[in-house]
Amino acid sequence: MATSCSPTSTFRCGAPSAPPSSSPPTPTPTPSAAPPMPRRPPPVYCIQPASCIQPSCVAPASCFSPRGLFSSKSKKDRNKPKPKPDIGNQVSPLPELMAEPTDARSMSFVGTHEYLAPEIIKGEGHGSAVDWWTFGIFLYELYFGKTPFKGSGNRATLFNVVGQPLRFPESPAVSFSARDLIRGLLVKEPQHRLAYKRGATEIKQHPFFDGINWALIRCASPPDIPKPVEIERPPVPPVAATSAAAAGEQKGSGNYLEFDFF
Template identity: 55%
Template sequence: MGTSPATQPSPKGPKVNPPVPKCSTKCLNQTSTLSSSSSSCSSSTDATLDEDLLNISFGSSSTVTTTTTSTTDIKCSTSSSTAAAEDGGSAWRCPPLAMSDLRFLRRLGSGDIGSVYLVEMKVSGAVFAAKVMDKRELVRRNKVGRARTEKEILEAVSHPFLPRLHAAIESGRWSCLVTEFCPGGDLHVLRQLQPAKRFDEAAARFYAAEVVVALEYVHMLGIVYRDLKPENVLVRSDGHIMLTDFDLSLRCDAPTSATFLLSDSSSGPKFGPDPRRFPATSCILPGCIVPAVSCFHPMRRWKKRSTKKSVPDVVAEPADVRSMSFVGTHEYLAPEIISGDGHGSAVDWWTLGIFVFELLYGVTPFRGADHESTLANIVARALEVPTGDAAGSVSNAAREFIAALLVKEPEKRLGSTLGAAAVKRHPFFDGVNWALLRCATPPYVPPTPSASRAADMAAKDSSSDSNVPYF
């Protein structure tokens, strides 16, 4: 769900139009409800919303910025609860948020199944991003399953680098997902502002590390993201990232993640008996079923303790999630998706390689003259790394990292077996403190203007005479 304040047309072209993915129909969490000025607000008609959406106007195309919004801005007023208690009624509950409770300021961008708007709560003035989808268009274009998948995933996830779903609003015609607004834009726009339109290696490492952690989390939930690209990585007000737009993600009903601990075999304490000393069948006591050591030989061979402390890694990859769908953005498609052989979580590590390549070099590695030549290059052409001035100051570790991710055979690709645990161990990430990644200093923090300036910008947008088409 793109919430970038300044969206530029991407040279990569539109997403591939996929069939409806198999999605879970079970709601994992109840969606948050927000306060409104009165209970009558929740009975708004679609006609009012139509007027709100169709009358959204633009000022200039400059980037919209605003003050940081805390979650306390959207909670219910305690005065209403007190009043209900005085009446002797039951515990007062917030009425569900209605579309009429939102003031649509401007459109931030549009995607395949809807458009994203900057909205303001009429009661508190807090701003959010709202992805609005036309239900009739979803039915006509057979996209209902994709919209349902995105909603269910946003309800299920809770992670600092993923969106927080504040509310899901349903009306007769519209479906709306309200999430955090990211004033820093997306990495595609931010890259265009860099010298030579590419990030330095330190910045690319920072953004790649946070993306790896986000992918690790969704893989733990049995979700394959399938749409990683700079346009879908947003910059929050604190400079950290938010991975967005989950309508192409693959998610299964049953848990499919294979989770286990991985320790470094060359370090760490190793305790326990040596099973080679005593045969497992040497015990003859009644009720004793194949013990690890002989009951008559209590001697144990203990291996020497190591002075090094071993920090185990959690490996959680959705090993059984497979799909035959042809989905994604052309320049980021993995070879197994193009060939139609079926794909799993390894496609996310392929797209990570394309993502890092683009951040460092300013282009994608397999781009052709058109979509078909791009797909042919992905399947058949070997990876070519720019040289000379185009290469910049990219280190050998970065080039090797990209090459390990862009292996065409998914079973040989970095991360395909051990997931993020293997990716994190690559020398490209040397020096990254994964435990304190959220505390690292971002390479870019968007400016935070005063509240009055944000209000003036919103007023300027709403006073314009131009209308915004929805689709």
């Protein structure tokens, strides 16, 4: 069937003509048209090299999100002036790696009586804090030449470890930082003992170790290098000539052969 073109018609040769007004036509959705799909937020990617090792205590520093590629912010939000960050909050403290099993418990009763911690003697179960108690006993012995709780016997020593307070002799003179370190290590309650919470980090940060670079500790020279001592061997008594002569004069008899004794 042919399409006719009338002068009064709003259609021209089957095609719609432009509306008289300057406003654009409002599209009328047809019943068969599907509803518009909701816009999904752009995905966030994490680019990470294969050699990146992330312990649980270290915040990942090599992962980043390409926010410039997938940005849902409008131009107005991007043009707003950003607040200046506080200089004091820019530097965050470095994470600490504590590898000591401070929560592990044991019921074993082993060790030298003078070095046993009170919790071992009581049989209440102990953790890694007993090692720091032993370290304190060792430092005390290095300074004063004896252990602090030694008794007349093993039983008396154990009683002293549990019930006797720590005392320092008047001589030799020891610095305050050394006494403070030993006093912190020889606290009878393990939960209040030095290095109980953060392990060796607390020991390294004590004033007793001020000026020590722990990263280069193997390259540092010790404060006191002992002089080498040559130990002379005791003189060997000369071999008696008579015994050598007697050995040479021995002769075999019968079916025995003669031997030279060296």
